[in-house]
Amino acid sequence: MSLNNILQYFVPKDRKFFPLFEQGSANLIKIAQVLVELLNSTDDNRKQALTKEIEDLEHKGDEITHQIFLELGKNFITPFDREDIHALASAIDDIADYIHGSSTRLQLYKINDITPAMKELGSLILQGCQDIDKAIIELKNLRNLRLIAESCVRINSMENQADTVFERAVADLFEYEQDAKVIIKYKEVLSALETATDKCEDVANVMESILVKHA
Known part of the structure; x- marks a missing residue:
């Protein structure tokens, strides 16, 4: 019997937290x-319809998170x-x-010209969320x-790539855009998108911490 199989006897059977986490990661995707x-x-x-859908999904995520916190308060034994x-x-x-926040800024700032960097960051965020769900x-x-x-x-690799995309995009803004208002608007959106990739890395860091404790 492998070490990983032996570990299963020490992992509490959970019917509350993991289903909620799976709902949360599926909602992220x-x-x-x-x-x-x-x-x-x-x-x-x-x-407009997509922006509203993102808002609704964010609220759904809030509800899942709140339910996890409620379960933490009610359950003495937890899976980790x-x-x-x-x-x-x-x-x-x-x-x-x-x-x-990214979608809201796009709407409030009336940004219609979506840059390749924004699209690339969006794709990287999706990639990160898919890996979170797998984990x-x-x-x-x-x-x-x-x-x-x-x-x-x-x-972690995705987040490093997002940093590069963000830095190049901001550098191009300062080099080629003359309107300070446009620079501020676009930088705000790019920053929110890049921060979402940072938060993906935060999730990875927590999971790595859990792995260390169970290794």
């Missing part, structure tokens, strides 16, 4: 998919450290918050620590 569609849409009515459960739920919620699914039984670790590595 959906909100990231809608963001990508928003960033690639040219129809104003469709953009309470601090890690709280940190993981908060980090997942933060990703949705910044995706929502969350594996986290519930800890049978394949390698798959979780690989997802975390991909998320």
